[in-house]
Every structure is written in structure tokens, then in C-alpha cells.
Amino acid sequence: MLETARYEVARRVRGTAFLSVGISLYAAFIVWYFTVLEGVAVEEVFEELPPAMMEAFGIETLSTIEGFLGAQIYNFVWLLGLGLYFAYAAGGLVANDVESGRMELLLSFPIARSRLLVEKFASLLVPIVVVNAVAGGVIYLLAASIGERLDATHLVLTHVLSVPYFLVCAAIGLTFSVAVDRAAVAERGAVGVVFVLFLVESVVSGAGDYDWIRYVSPTHYYEPTPLLIDGTHDPIDAGILLVAFLGLVLLSQVLFDRRDI
């Protein structure tokens, strides 16, 4: 059991370490920058921005550490950066092996296709969990080091609730990966879709008759800034993300099962 997951995880260790270190360094920079801006009326600078822009940048309040981190780290790195990264990584899961011919050997193994797919996908849980844990801890300590106390429950919630969101992004990648032959196409397709959904959600929210469109975007169901500020969230959102995730994985299973390699 789990031989494939173990092998794939081993291959992800280095990338996960680099990602965690990189994000921690960026967090350190942002926390330092917050100390520089203290006393400067940052919010006035952004007051001129249209509401859609504020929404896209996740700007609520920049004068508190929570609001600043929410806008500068969570909205950019978590919602956009990591969302795109996991879509990209999952886009290559199957398509890379099909393109390199490695899939032929894998499918000659005494393993069901569905299990192979699930184990490969499961290897993505390692970066998802490790990056969250490391960055969450580092951000808490960094804030403490400048004398700001982040609410631990809110911080944990912000990270835990990002997991269903990342799972949906990765599942979008997985669907592309099993549907398309070429890895580059699957990866770009997945990144493109997640990015467009992010944009669509920011553009239509709060505006006119078409604001229902935002409900199709996974970004609508994970809003890190209010979570970090006061823990505001709707538990149903995580449920919706998990259902979407399961649906996409199921769809990928069906596509992968039926396809000729």
C-alpha cells in the first residue's frame, strides 16, 4: 500500500523545503516592511482605489498587522501564488508521465489506475500541509518579534481553511492532467483557469446583475484577510470546496480510467 505515494513524496521533499523557505523569507520582508510603515497613513494611499481593486487585493485595513499580512501575504501568496502553484503541480502529475513514456511502465504495475491516480495526487498533500505549517509558525513568530500578537486561533483557521481551497486548485490541475496529452498544455491550462477564476471573482463581486458569477470561483469560498482579522468565515464554504474537490477527483478518475495511454 502507498508505495507510489511514498515514491512521489520523496521526490517532492526538496521542492517543498525550497517553497517553505522562500515563503518564510517573503513573510520576514513583509513583517519588516510593516514596521517601516508604522506611523505612515498607508490607508489614505489606497482610499482612492475602486472597490473592485480593493477586493482583488484583499485590502480591508492596512494599519493593523492582521490586515497588512492579509493583504500582502495571504491574498497574494495563498489565494493567488500557491493556488496557481498547486494547479500547476497537479497539471503535471499524469501528463508528464504520459509525455515521457513513464506511464507505460507504471500501468504495467499490478496497481489499479484509480489507486495510482489517488496516490500521485496524495503526494501533493505534503507541500500543502508543510508549507502551511512552516509559514504559519514563522509568521506567528515574526509578528511576535516585532511586538505584535496574532490571534493563534485566527491564524490556524486561516491556514487550515486554505487546505480545501488548495485541494480544489490541485483538482483542477488533475482534471487537466488526465484529459490532455501534453504536460505543458495541462499545466498552463490549469494555471490559466485558476487565474481567470480569481480575476472573475474580483471583478464581478458586489457589482450588478452578474455577481452570481463569483460563485463559480473557488476564491469566493476562501477569504484569508477577514479570517485573519477576526476569524470571520462561513463553515459551509469549506464544505462547498471539499465537494467541488471530490467531484473533480471523481471526474479525473473516470477520464483516466477510460483513456488510452
Add this chain to the structure above:
Amino acid sequence: MRGDRGAAPPIETHDLTKEYGSVLANDALSFAVERGEVFGFLGPNGAGKSTTIRMLLGLIRPTSGTATVLGADVHDEPALIDAKRRVGYLPAHLGFDGEVTGADVLEYHASVKGDGRLPELLELFTPPLDRPIREYSTGNERMLGLIQAFMHDPDLVIMDEPTSGLDPLKQEEFNEFVRDERDRGTTVFFSSHVLSEVRRICDRVGIIREGRLVELESVETLLSQGGKRVRVVTADDAYAQLASLDGVVDVRRLSDGVQFIYTGEYNALLAALVEHDVREIDVSEPPLEDVFIHYYGEHEPAYADETDGTDA
């Protein structure tokens, strides 16, 4: 484990057909591979050999017809998965991850399939296991491929163009290895477009062309049915008369005479030769390449060029 599942042949196909749009990659293939034999699956590039192998392993679904591998129907995924525990596969393109080491790959394969014969195989084949695979030469990568195909002591090994990329010396070692495997009772099925290698190690040969099985014979029968290669040097011009004889194929005019494959009656040939001034005559076993021409037709010697063509 060997010899169970009754008398079912290790591989058996019934009207196995695969269509890609309007292209028939495999057209109603029916054949059986017997237990403990080395079966050569011969055909030019693009004849449909890889398509058959992929259907046998469940990588692609037949359009119609069926096949069994170690008694398991290829349509029945659970049964086929069970059978795959006793199947080794060496694909034409291995596609190992470049960044992992040979040892990592073997460890993964061992955890999935088992590695009962690994120590023994590592004495025969010596790829640099602690180096990442991106540093491997083609030969080293093929060796790693062979190790993983045999490491779990399979009853049936399927190989797709196994000797491509091996130098002649390694090829000879490979041939010896395959013969030894057969003597241990392993059934070997391999595809090739290089006829000389098939002649050296195969017990039986199936010839596939444009998706159809053209011939299924033991190598001896193939050679005897293939007739003899006759080379005649005459003082006068015998080309026209000899070329028109029944059973003469693949006629080539040489600078001093004529060469052809003769599958007809010897008496008729001798009667024809009497009418000419024969200086020299040489009757020999034809190379399998020429036998092949007999089945493929002399106007399409597409098999000859190893670099030519694309695989279906």
C-alpha cells in the same frame, strides 16, 4: 507459481482489433504464445506491434476482440492486475525520472512488484545504481530496464524492441540472457523489426504487417518455407529466363550473374539451369530478411531501414 492456471497459454488473442479513427492499427489478430517459449513479434515500424503490446497490458482498450494474459482477460481490470504480478514489461521508451537514482527506481519497483531475483540480476547487469538516471548512457538505462522487468521473477516477460540502443556485444549478452530465462521456464514475448536478432533467439515468430498477422511459424519452418537463396554465375545472360520461373522471388541482377530466393521445385530450377553455361552456383539458407520479403512482397522492403518510419 509457475504452471498454474491450467493450460491457458501465457498470451492468447482472439480477433484483437484496435481502430484509431479510420486507421486499423490491429486488424483481428489471433495468436497464442505457448508456455516457456521465446516468441518474436516481427514487423516494420508502424505495423502495429506496440499497439498489440499496449492492449495486452491494458494501457489501451481493444475496439473489438479480446486477449488473455496469463489467463486474465484484458477487459477485466482486477483479473489483469492480479496477472500483472507475474508479468515483467520492458517498454521501448523507459522514461525514468532523471533526477532519481537507479537505486530509487529499483526500490520503488521492488515495493510494488517484489525483488526476489534482484541480487542475481545485479551480478549480470551493472548500471551505476547510486547515480541519478539523467547521467545514464542508453545502455545503462536499458540495463536498468531489464533488471526491473525480471526482478520479481515473472512467468511472462513482454519486451518492446528490447535491443534497440544496445551495441552488438551487449546484444549477444542479452540473447544469452533471454535463452537462459527461457530455460528457467519464463515465457518471453518480444517485438522487433530486426530480423537477425529474432532468428537467433526466437522459437516462434509472428509476422505483423499493417495491423494484420501475416504469418505465424516456428523459425525453422519459416526458413524452410522461405526457400533457398540461389546465386548463379553464368557466361550467358540467364536473368530473363530464371526470373520468369515459378517460385522465384526477390530477383537481383549481380554484375556477373543473378541472385534470387527460390521456393519452387528443384527439378524445374535444374532443368532451367541446364540451358545455360553455369560457371558457379551457390544454394544457401536465405537470411530471414529475405524470407520476410517473401511475405511482405518484394516491392516494399520497408523493414530494412531501422531509422525509418514511425510507430503506430
